[in-house]
Amino acid sequence: MINFPERVNAFAFKIATPNGSGSASANGLIMQAIFRMGIPVSGKNVFPSNIQGLPTWYEIRVNKDGHTARTPDFDLFVALNPATYKKDVAEVRSGGWLLYDSTWPLAAELMREDVTILGIPLAHMVNEAFAGGRERILMKNIAYAGALAALLDLDMEIIAELIKATYGRKAALLASNEKALALGFDYAKKHFSCPLPIRLAKMDKTAGHILIDGNTAAALGCVYAGATVGAWYPITPATSLMEGFKSFCQQFRENPDGTKRYAILQAEDELSAIGMVIGASWMGARSFTPTSGPGISLMSEFIGLAYYAEIPAVIFDVQRTGPSTGMPTRTQQGDLMLCAYASHGDTKHLVIFPANPEECFHLAVQAFDAADRFQTPVFVLSDLDIGMNDWMVKELTWDDAYRPDRGKVFTAAELDKMQAFHRYLDVDGDGIAARTLPGTSAKGAYFTRGSGHNKLGGYTEDGGEYVEVVDRIARKINSAAEALPQPVIIGKGHKLGIITVGSNDGACREALEDLGRQGIGVDYLRVRAFPFAKSVRDFIDAHDSVFIVESNRDGQLRTMIQIETGIPVEKLKSIRYYGGFPMSSHHIVSGVTAHLKPQVVAREAQS
Amino acid sequence: MINFPERVNAFAFKIATPNGSGSASANGLIMQAIFRMGIPVSGKNVFPSNIQGLPTWYEIRVNKDGHTARTPDFDLFVALNPATYKKDVAEVRSGGWLLYDSTWPLAAELMREDVTILGIPLAHMVNEAFAGGRERILMKNIAYAGALAALLDLDMEIIAELIKATYGRKAALLASNEKALALGFDYAKKHFSCPLPIRLAKMDKTAGHILIDGNTAAALGCVYAGATVGAWYPITPATSLMEGFKSFCQQFRENPDGTKRYAILQAEDELSAIGMVIGASWMGARSFTPTSGPGISLMSEFIGLAYYAEIPAVIFDVQRTGPSTGMPTRTQQGDLMLCAYASHGDTKHLVIFPANPEECFHLAVQAFDAADRFQTPVFVLSDLDIGMNDWMVKELTWDDAYRPDRGKVFTAAELDKMQAFHRYLDVDGDGIAARTLPGTSAKGAYFTRGSGHNKLGGYTEDGGEYVEVVDRIARKINSAAEALPQPVIIGKGHKLGIITVGSNDGACREALEDLGRQGIGVDYLRVRAFPFAKSVRDFIDAHDSVFIVESNRDGQLRTMIQIETGIPVEKLKSIRYYGGFPMSSHHIVSGVTAHLKPQVVAREAQS
């Protein structure tokens, strides 16, 4: 046995179960308890694209320094799914622990010399303790939670509290849970020397923070932005965004008589969903649709209409692994280019990239403001990791003074004072023409169309008139660069830089530290919107070499930077991981060092 | 009056009429007659997006040197549409001629000092000569054709022949046409000094050539490639492609009993059309769909499926002015980026760019070969100018030894000899895995899916297995660069180069000569496929500055070159025209010289 150094509040473990067995709530319980102990924690739910039976995993990382990006190094593995034993056992780091259900003899596949194997007769215990088949399955999960509590020194009071909060009103259920928890806890205490060297100890690093998933936070953002019409077609991993919106609206937007100050339209498909958003936005409602890659493809024609007819729309793309159906329950950043340039003809769209649930909330609000102000579709590019996993983020705050920026919309009174209203006339010289909402007044009436129109709003087939309008739109879109959320930059004057986007943020920040420890100083920029702010170019110019870190095969972010800044690609080294899991710091560290090595070699050869 | 120098076989004229008045056949007649006189000629039909009444124009350019790109300089204007008088008269070059219908007094709008105005009482004459309303409208067109014959010295025998060929079997119609022709001819002869200084004279420069539009030629390409299933949804300007295919199939692929060796499916929309193509290709039929921009947007989801499941498909995109509905009867090259990267997730597609109808024929065949060989969608990017206008091109030739390259497809006999068949296994190391066709044998059976699959063809949610497959696909697509139609290059060692695509070819070649005359030597490369061949990069490397000439707002070709070659954008100067007409040489000449000027200035400032 390898002597494992004690690691308090700095380790990771993973639980493997079959899907649909109810392990999710036990896993959530553990994670939440750790959070309540004041320790930074993250949980990644790795689930299959089916409802019951296929393998599922839950990865928990505990890190006192606040690094909560995914790590692929697991100190402890709870292997409860025989179907994945072989794969699972390989993931335990040497010197780590493996917990299995010793109701049955240890499977040959699970044997590993360099790992401490802990057997707990979970099935046996719960079968003894509980009657119903379903209850036995569920309680097995709580039992391993109990065992983990003992092994990791999880605060039992906190767990008990959490269980009470959840099942408080259902006495029988509460009792079962408490019993199951104790079963696992007591067994572990009795048979193993608890806690293990990897263990928890209370801290105070989660005060002012919450555990929330990005879809829920984005839904809250939609509520606070004042969106009233949501249209959608269900698709993993975007579904819970609209479900969240619905539940918040039920809570905050229903009158005592049951009438609603919102409308949620479950469309027949994504073409219809975006059509509904365009219709509602045309009328002046803030409106949005959540979807994932296939939905964006299907919306492409309509996106071009909204771009050219200049109608606001907010589209959440919670990305999953493509192309096509791909791996719908795995994450990726594969839709960057599609969203930036969706639809036929010359188009370019505003895209906003939140990195975590906190930003999902705040940037959602900004997306609505941008859509209204620039009268154009705005994409919010989240991903499965942000959208569906619980992240530890700062508590969401709100400024009650906020009022929506509805952009240039003429009221009847304003129209009255005008000589004439022309829909596409750039009066202010900023590329943005004022609009009117249907029903306002006869004077404000105009015809919206996706076919050729001139600056007055009239139909045209005249090349010059056409060009005038599309040139103005191009100007308008580019002018948004400095108005959209600006990049987050950590600049310490290093010669190397990393640029990334979205959910890779945590892994990159961790990598910065890791690299720093290796003596490699690297600055950092995370883009938060497209078109890119000027500071992106400046950052690249200020560095000798820049690494573009992203989760797709083709280096889409790098391509977009290349297109928009014209910087030669040689300067933009690409670091990509796209196997469906969230990015880890080691992807970046090894990417950076691999790129540096040939340089070192080259330099040495020269000297 | 300005003294106009005689210009034999080197001028342009334009005819303005209301749409639906039957002018198309008269205009076609004139153009064909000029062609038969052996003189290089081109005709551009500028029509509105309606069926009757809106303005329409026909532009004919005659050029003894073979330059048949569009020119915006008209020596003669036939102004028969009062609705566009004002615009039309402005297009006549100073010293030119304006022909109008003098049945009514000369409209004030038509007056121009520097232009010779020729009045012919067309309406009056045909009203005297013909009875029915419809006949009068139609014969007016033939009458102006007769007048032009006199004014331009068009060979009357040839016209008479053409009329006979068209109406030979309908004696009354033939007589009317002949009469109307004589009316116009005689009037002009009698009242004006015919011919004008701009005039025609027989040559022998059209031997071995034909006048054909790109859609017809592409349809012939589909026939000769052996395509059996065509699926489509009507859309301008792609409609005539399938209509052409149908008429050729009726001619060549129907048995005496009326049974057909082809199937044309008019789908309910473009999503369905591409689905049908994918289904038929999956079964092993060569299958295609013609569409335009909006269709590509709608097909986006399915394109990703075909890419990822590796199913051949040939998609003709006859581009029109975007975005959205745009100007559906105007040309543009706005779908380059969309086709190259269509669909969500990481994707990249093979695109082939014909420059004229001749290439539409030959490259259509190559598109089917490429689709089969690389098992992926192949786009053929034509445009309205190529697709719907008659171009003078070399007679189409065919090698009877040609047999389709069906790529790697295992037969039952081959399967029998194998241990096992795995759909996505790269046995040959070239990135291409062999497929089998449904129905072949039990051993060849596999499951086609757009969801995650491993190299054996099994369903997977494993990151490593997924990556293995998408990486191979990326290799496969990139490997096509040298197998697809190679660029056309005119290299004379100049320091400047022009790169263009598609229908700009003629304008660019003309511009090369024009620039040459100004002492500016420029080399030339026209890309014919994407991913780009290595020679594109080499060409750029070999030149100090390269001008990218294209018909879209955003410089999409330039962007693609930038993405694929990594060459800094500064080296790639952009010349764009996107007002809906075909490109003219002067766009390029002025673009190049404008770019050069600041350099000259800069150089002068330095010295």
Add this chain to the structure above:
Amino acid sequence: MTYIAKPKVHHPSLQKNAIGLTRRDYEGAMSTLCAGCGHDSVTGALIHAFWELDLEPHRVAKLSGIGCSSKTPTYFLKNAHGFNSVHGRMPSIATGANAANQDLTYIGISGDGDSLSIGLGQLCHIIRRNVNMLYVLENNGVYGLTKGQFSASADRGSLAKRGEANPFEAIDGAMLALTLGATFVARSFSGDKEQLVPILKAGLKHKGFAFVDVISPCVTFNDHDGSTKSYAHTREHLHEVDDVDFVPLRKEISLPADAGSTPEVRLHDGSVIRFRRIDGNYDPTDKDRAYSYLRERAKSGEVVTGLLYVSPDSLDLHDNNKTVKKPLTEVPYEELVPGAATLAKLQKRYR
């Protein structure tokens, strides 16, 4: 066609309606359709219907897809906001618009290609949602704008201009709408303004989705012998089942004395659709009979016109959603957002 003489909507007088507008105030831009196109007659009927209903033009939203038919919103109600969208997807735009602002009057114009091919799914689903709007399908059996391909409403055996026979069964929009639970289904003929105007009026006032299938011949591509959507064929095979009169609420006082003897349907706002039974005792509130009647007549090649079905107790999208009575666009921001304090409180559950 803008510059060739075309049949103009008749203005015998510049008579004013109750809100002081003449029919001219309900017109739009000059038509650019072919002379004689059925769609222009529908436009005329619509102008008439809006005028007679005393609707304020700017309180109307007019929408369409793409096609010759879909161009018609340009030709009426120049003072209304219009939306000429993309091919076949207007229903979703109308649904979203209506969800956002239930106070406007919505009219959608579509073609048989737009509605029954590319847009069929959206049409079926807007019917299912019973969005409050008048939906006019200008049905000519062809794709006019793309020059004469068969549409899905072309009858089996109907001949194309070049002589080819259509091999497929036609989709009958009215039957489809009935099957999908539409609450208002009518069919008429562009050439029959007498019948069309009251149907359009009733449709505009119906609370829910009012589907009106108007046979509207395409003179350029589908008006020849052998076509079952030509003027001649339609006129010959018309079979009117009822004769509709629409009586808006406020005019009710002026009802004739014998009003009681005419069957009538009272709409949600108190307006009345009164109909005279032409065919036996056809009853447009009896859906099952309507259906079998239509099938029967269709088999003998007849085109049944009139108000085919109306449900007086139709529940529209907002009834089903229980939306507040005010348009959502007019709910003040303050009533939508629970504020900072609530946000803070709410987050307890995420700890």
Add this chain to the structure above:
Amino acid sequence: MTYIAKPKVHHPSLQKNAIGLTRRDYEGAMSTLCAGCGHDSVTGALIHAFWELDLEPHRVAKLSGIGCSSKTPTYFLKNAHGFNSVHGRMPSIATGANAANQDLTYIGISGDGDSLSIGLGQLCHIIRRNVNMLYVLENNGVYGLTKGQFSASADRGSLAKRGEANPFEAIDGAMLALTLGATFVARSFSGDKEQLVPILKAGLKHKGFAFVDVISPCVTFNDHDGSTKSYAHTREHLHEVDDVDFVPLRKEISLPADAGSTPEVRLHDGSVIRFRRIDGNYDPTDKDRAYSYLRERAKSGEVVTGLLYVSPDSLDLHDNNKTVKKPLTEVPYEELVPGAATLAKLQKRYR
């Protein structure tokens, strides 16, 4: 679910069919659906039907869209080519495939979300084209794979698992198919293998589009009280109109003596569908009566099952297209291309 015990298709014997295959030869991969899912029973019935029809597995093409239902093609006929395509668009793939190769047997599996929402337009149009295939709609009233949203076949008032009532009218696939001119329409229940197997066999042998709506409960998201697509509700409200027996051509010799007394429908290949009338004199060849019958029963909440309609003289896509009898994939290249000489001659017209 791959690794939890699940109800296995019964193999009482490894009996061989006429081409020497056992039922096992018609199976596919292990199901990954929830234990008790209706779809797995449909899979079982399909395996049975294919086996009894003595079809060569590799001469079958099985297609689907996306959804739990659409996963089922993986679970039968492992030796057939399969195509799990994109959501709602399988009909177009099937149409293209069938156009290219008419010699295979085609089966499509879809769900109510896949067919009646996103895919409704394609479903309607494949019906209209009468593509020769068996189309099984595994109807559970919800979106299973995305975890329980109402589908368009959910009945008005049916309750979601969380208690909410569906506010919209259901789309009834069978009624819709009838309206659109389908040539074979049946409805059954996943729990009634007795009824389902002969219907599937008849559908496989019907020349044209055979639409089979199978109520196939979702145990995980729609099997609770208040759902109208639960096992319990469906069992209670089933109303069988006829009892079908399918007699393939070659077995005809073995018909029982009293065969003449049972109504029968003879298919194009000489096979016979024989049915026993359970409800009065329900006649599945009388479309108009079928329609009104269904409406009537539906109003009283009954789920009518059985072979609802079949047209013995159905013309499929290839009949209408007049395709050569050989699959287009097998027409030699030489018969498709007119050659260089013809090309030269042809071009005279372009001079």
